[in-house]
Amino acid sequence: MITEIEQQTLDIDWFLTDGHHIGFMASGGGRLPDSVARSSENNEKLVSYFRGLPEISACTVNPELDDILTKIHGSGADERYLEDYISMTKKGLYSFDKTNFNNFLDGQYHLVAIPIKALIISDLPKDILGILKETQCSDKISDVKKLDCKSW
Known part of the structure; x- marks a missing residue:
């Protein structure tokens, strides 16, 4: 489990999918979706x-x-600022950052970088896919510039 104190004090990498593409998220001291927070090992x-x-x-x-x-x-x-996001995007992930750093309850994220050739979930091994599918985004990741993860 990732505790609330850890979530509030750390910039935690986490991932989501829309069922096709994959998003890389940097939490910036914000609240993680329950699907991510419940298992630090899976994350x-x-x-x-x-x-x-x-x-x-x-x-x-x-x-x-x-x-x-x-x-x-x-x-x-x-x-x-861009270094880590560009590194992850070059792996085929859409990269997002927490908009309001250290605002635990605010769930707003903004798009940082877009891959030209995206990694898709069918490229993933089953064990990774199983964990990733626990955190689903209802929006099409390739079309969004902002995400609100507050209700997840």
């Missing part, structure tokens, strides 16, 4: 698996990202 399996994948794609940074970050945090995206 670590996903983190290890996806971080260990080779790069398969080029990526595009959300053209609205600087505006989003400047409006919320007072500055745009720099190379240091």
Whole structure:
């Protein structure tokens, strides 16, 4: 289990699917979906698996990202901010960040980067797919620029 204290104090990587594509999420001190929080072991399996994948794609940074970050945090995206998101997106994942850092109850995430060639769930081994399918997004990941995970 990932405790509420851990969720509030850590930037935890987690993943979701829309049944076809895969999203990489950085929690920014926010509340995790129950499906993620109930098993730190399963989440670590996903983190290890996806971080260990080779790069398969080029990526595009959300053209609205600087505006989003400047409006919320007072500055745009720099190379240091983008590094991890671009790394994960090059593995074929859609990358999202928590919009309001350290606001535990706010579930807003914004799109950071889009893969040119997306990894799809049929490419995953069964054990990874089984864990990933526990966290479903009702929106089509490839079409969204914002997600609200508050109700998950």
